[in-house]
Amino acid sequence: MKTRLFTPGPTPVPEETLLELAKPVGYHRSAEAKAILKEVSELLKEVFRTANPVVTLTSSGTGGMEAAVTSLLAANEKAILLSAGRWGERWKGILKAHAANTHIVSVPYGKAVTPEMLATALKEHPDAGAVFATLSETSTGVGHDIQAFGKLVAATPAVLVVDGISGLGAMECRTDEWNIDVVVSGSQKAFMLPPGLAYVSVSEKAKKKMDATSVRGFYFDLRRSLAKIAESDTPFTPANTLIKAQLVSLKRMKAEGMEALWARHAKVAAATRAAVQAMGLELFAERPNNALTVIHVPSGVDGSGTLKAMEKTHGYKLADGQDDMKGKIWRLSHMGYVDAFDVLGAIAALELTLSATGFKVTVGAGVAAFQKAMAG
Amino acid sequence: MKTRLFTPGPTPVPEETLLELAKPVGYHRSAEAKAILKEVSELLKEVFRTANPVVTLTSSGTGGMEAAVTSLLAANEKAILLSAGRWGERWKGILKAHAANTHIVSVPYGKAVTPEMLATALKEHPDAGAVFATLSETSTGVGHDIQAFGKLVAATPAVLVVDGISGLGAMECRTDEWNIDVVVSGSQKAFMLPPGLAYVSVSEKAKKKMDATSVRGFYFDLRRSLAKIAESDTPFTPANTLIKAQLVSLKRMKAEGMEALWARHAKVAAATRAAVQAMGLELFAERPNNALTVIHVPSGVDGSGTLKAMEKTHGYKLADGQDDMKGKIWRLSHMGYVDAFDVLGAIAALELTLSATGFKVTVGAGVAAFQKAMAG
Numbered sequence: 001m002k003t004r005l006f007t008p009g010p011t012p013v014p015e016e017t018l019l020e021l022a023k024p025v026g027y028h029r030s031a032e033a034k035a036i037l038k039e040v041s042e043l044l045k046e047v048f049r050t051a052n053p054v055v056t057l058t059s060s061g062t063g064g065m066e067a068a069v070t071s072l073l074a075a076n077e078k079a080i081l082l083s084a085g086r087w088g089e090r091w092k093g094i095l096k097a098h099a100a101n102t103h104i105v106s107v108p109y110g111k112a113v114t115p116e117m118l119a120t121a122l123k124e125h126p127d128a129g130a131v132f133a134t135l136s137e138t139s140t141g142v143g144h145d146i147q148a149f150g151k152l153v154a155a156t157p158a159v160l161v162v163d164g165i166s167g168l169g170a171m172e173c174r175t176d177e178w179n180i181d182v183v184v185s186g187s188q189k190a191f192m193l194p195p196g197l198a199y200v201s202v203s204e205k206a207k208k209k210m211d212a213t214s215v216r217g218f219y220f221d222l223r224r225s226l227a228k229i230a231e232s233d234t235p236f237t238p239a240n241t242l243i244k245a246q247l248v249s250l251k252r253m254k255a256e257g258m259e260a261l262w263a264r265h266a267k268v269a270a271a272t273r274a275a276v277q278a279m280g281l282e283l284f285a286e287r288p289n290n291a292l293t294v295i296h297v298p299s300g301v302d303g304s305g306t307l308k309a310m311e312k313t314h315g316y317k318l319a320d321g322q323d324d325m326k327g328k329i330w331r332l333s334h335m336g337y338v339d340a341f342d343v344l345g346a347i348a349a350l351e352l353t354l355s356a357t358g359f360k361v362t363v364g365a366g367v368a369a370f371q372k373a374m375a376g
Numbered sequence: 377m378k379t380r381l382f383t384p385g386p387t388p389v390p391e392e393t394l395l396e397l398a399k400p401v402g403y404h405r406s407a408e409a410k411a412i413l414k415e416v417s418e419l420l421k422e423v424f425r426t427a428n429p430v431v432t433l434t435s436s437g438t439g440g441m442e443a444a445v446t447s448l449l450a451a452n453e454k455a456i457l458l459s460a461g462r463w464g465e466r467w468k469g470i471l472k473a474h475a476a477n478t479h480i481v482s483v484p485y486g487k488a489v490t491p492e493m494l495a496t497a498l499k500e501h502p503d504a505g506a507v508f509a510t511l512s513e514t515s516t517g518v519g520h521d522i523q524a525f526g527k528l529v530a531a532t533p534a535v536l537v538v539d540g541i542s543g544l545g546a547m548e549c550r551t552d553e554w555n556i557d558v559v560v561s562g563s564q565k566a567f568m569l570p571p572g573l574a575y576v577s578v579s580e581k582a583k584k585k586m587d588a589t590s591v592r593g594f595y596f597d598l599r600r601s602l603a604k605i606a607e608s609d610t611p612f613t614p615a616n617t618l619i620k621a622q623l624v625s626l627k628r629m630k631a632e633g634m635e636a637l638w639a640r641h642a643k644v645a646a647a648t649r650a651a652v653q654a655m656g657l658e659l660f661a662e663r664p665n666n667a668l669t670v671i672h673v674p675s676g677v678d679g680s681g682t683l684k685a686m687e688k689t690h691g692y693k694l695a696d697g698q699d700d701m702k703g704k705i706w707r708l709s710h711m712g713y714v715d716a717f718d719v720l721g722a723i724a725a726l727e728l729t730l731s732a733t734g735f736k737v738t739v740g741a742g743v744a745a746f747q748k749a750m751a752g
Contacts, residue, residue, distance in 0.1 A: 003400075009613065010401045021617070022398035024379075025386045025570045027693055058572055059435050060612040063595045097594040188613060194401045196434055196572050196615030218473040219439045220595070236436040237385065237564065239572030239615065241397070317403055 064198030136167030143289025278369030440574030512543030519665025
């Protein structure tokens with residue numbers, strides 16, 4: 001049986017990128033390695049839509065998030081956290097571990113934090129040094145209005161730090177134009193690479209704040225990474241085979257073009273949402289984003305069991321809800337190296353699985369709605 | 377021209393491991409992924425010679441070192457650092473970033489810290505909570521008498537933390553038998569994998585100390601990793617393709633057997649040292665280790681230029697000295713997926729390069745000495 005990955009990270013990796021990973025390993029301090037990192041860094045800037053440096057860390061996305069926290073905040077410094085799910089809670093955990101004085105604005109799972117909520121928080125906490133937000137809340141499928149957040153935070157002394165780990169490269173996110181000071185992303189989402197690398201952009205405003213903040217870490221001290229990336233180098237041995245392979249995937253992204261990438265994801269996401277609803281299912285996110293579609297498990301249906309059956313019978317691997325959400329939602333990723341025809345297959349597999357388990361679904365309705373949305 | 381890597385990290389990766397890296401990416405929370413991590417963890421314990429857990433972190437070795445520091449030491453806690461080169465200084469930098477009260481025992485580059493020096497430091501600082509040491513000081517080629525260090529530290533309340541990043545898996549290191557509480561290693565040295573993963577073993581004594589120490593970090597908090605590894609899982613998205621490939625290389629290591637691996641490295645290292653001396657060159661390390669051989673650049677010879685010429689003419693990539701040592705030493709790695717015939721080639725390339733640059737060398741003397749040592 002063919003197996004197909006539709007989890008919101010890791011995502012499928014292009015064949016030419018996988019083959020790059022099978023090449024012999026080189027020395028990471030050679031001129032060739034620096035030339036590769038230089039090209040990767042320039043292409044990352046294009047994906048981030050920033051003229052500022054983007055550093056590459058060898059870690060998961062969480063490592064990139066911790067780098068932002070320890071490099072930007074002094075102990076006990078006030079921070080505003082906008083939390084709409086598990087990844088907002090990840091910010092909370094990191095902020096707590098580093099003794100930040102965090103004011104949390106949180107909404108229930110499935111909802112989005114609004115710009116109005118942020119405006120109120122900024123008024124109540126004018127001494128906040130940073131605002132932490134999430135572009136794509138992968139645990140619920142919600143996307144945030146980062147552009148509006150950016151406008152509000154830009155008018156204050158605080159910096160805006162955005163977890164763009166899943167989302168960046170799939171959905172519109174204009175770092176500089178939207179006044180985002182720090183964006184964190186990861187290799188295993190829209191960047192079409194296996195896990196292992198985190199990317200962090202740093203604005204002038206953030207850089208100034210870092211330079212005025214005392215050092216609290218070593219490996220994740222962004223000042224070290226920024227000093228090295230200026231010479232196309234890294235402070236510590238990087239996962240250099242992943243960096244070399246990232247170049248291959250970045251070239252593919254550049255060839256498609258960022259606006260075209262966003263448009264493709266938007267179209268496939270809209271078609272997926274139409275298909276889901278045509279199958280009589282409900283979307284979970286009130287403000288769905290284009291990186292993944294999160295589906296409410298209908299009452300009476302065994303959520304986790306359905307996913308297992310779909311994987312076993314058809315080879316399609318979707319993601320279950322995490323922690324308390326387990327069995328309550330299905331998460332279908334359509335970001336990165338996944339096109340409309342791939343997603344059509346996933347819709348077909350879900351239809352067949354639901355039909356086989358006795359759920360009332362008009363077989364064919366989902367894929368027909370998907371096709372109509374794509375043709376429209 | 378064929379190119380061959382002899383830097384002390386990254387090191388060559390077996391072909392079957394490289395091919396594993398070209399396989400499609402899977403979901404890191406699947407039962408299959410957990411089974412792989414379980415097998416990797418068990419095999420890592422065999423390499424470490426420990427019955428205690430070994431956690432896998434997605435980072436360079438430095439990340440593993442920082443994990444030990446932040447998980448074990450409270451702010452301002454006293455530590456003893458045994459420093460014999462650049463990697464001792466790496467401990468120093470991490471300890472400083474985390475406000476440790478560090479008593480440094482240091483020796484000049486090329487020398488080894490002796491057990492007597494440690495005994496004195498332990499007597500003078502009975503309140504030290506941890507001792508930090510280096511198994512293979514890759515910047516100089518020195519190996520430390522970790523067994524003796526372990527005996528001394530075991531008799532105190534302090535824990536012994538060893539940077540075994542380059543060295544572990546190539547030279548004898550018996551974690552439990554030698555009373556080493558924490559050993560840090562990395563994938564890109566004797567483990568025959570590209571960079572990207574760090575491994576950390578934690579003794580019962582270290583675990584107890586961690587549990588009594590307040591949390592100071594998030595991504596590198598070893599308590600999180602230990603809790604997860606007990607279920608063959610990780611707290612954050614791991615570089616799962618590297619883990620899967622690590623299994624392939626670990627199986628190769630197990631098939632050879634740890635004692636056989638150590639013996640092979642010892643024999644090749646001895647042959648390399650014999651060859652170097654037969655070429656009229658001097659060893660840099662007073663207590664050379666079996667992971668790499670570090671050669672004093674003879675006076676009048678352009679150290680960096682010679683390495684560049686050897687790489688350009690013969691495709692052999694050795695490592696230069698780092699920082700102040702640049703141009704003063706040559707570093708030839710013979711750890712991991714490198715056998716005697718590979719190293720013989722490197723000796724031959726060095727002979728030819730030196731001969732071409734006018735250095736007085738009897739062409740053939742080095743390779744003959746190497747062969748004699750191998751036959752002996």
